[in-house]
Amino acid sequence: GENVEQHPSTLSVQEGDSAVIKCTYSDSASNYFPWYKQELGKRPQLIIDIRSNVGEKKDQRIAVTLNKTAKHFSLHITETQPEDSAVYFCAASSRAAGNKLTFGGGTRVLVKP
């Protein structure tokens, strides 16, 4: 089955700096790569996703890049703000596997004012 590794497990940045989280996956059939943000005590919520036919996607201060050959994808947050503090999860899935998401272990991001 799919295996997703996520690094780093914790990330502390100064407000205004950039944050980068990296994930690798094992199943070459995976074709959908979402990123979820989870605030304390809340449910995971999708912040951005990318499909395997696209190399990069941006949404305001958030961007995701995908390298299919190397089987890794990254989340980039620019101009970080205190409200970006949360746990971020990457995931991978394929329709052939019923779209079930396999999650990375999560990255706890702390943005210091």
Next chain:
Amino acid sequence: NAGVTQTPKFQVLKTGQSMTLQCAQDMNHNSMYWYRQDPGMGLRLIYYSASEGTTDKGEVPNGYNVSRLNKREFSLRLESAAPSQTSVYFCASSELWTANTEAFFGQGTRLTVV
């Protein structure tokens, strides 16, 4: 539009007791999932149902059973609860056959087994 609704939100069980976690979605999604999240860890798939009438084991199925009651509802049953099943349980749903396969999560059930 409620999205994905789970009940109950909190539950305390004694070792050996049984219970069923309920999940319902109103987005007409084909696929539904049950995940558990242990403190400081990621989400691990327990069981999933790619479409009505089918269920499959995920990464950590031992000690659990599921029922896809209809397209809307997907329940998770613990037959004999153990302390190792103390966790937060999330139900999720997504579409299977369209281009938009975003998964939506319920608010979670915090289960403690003593």
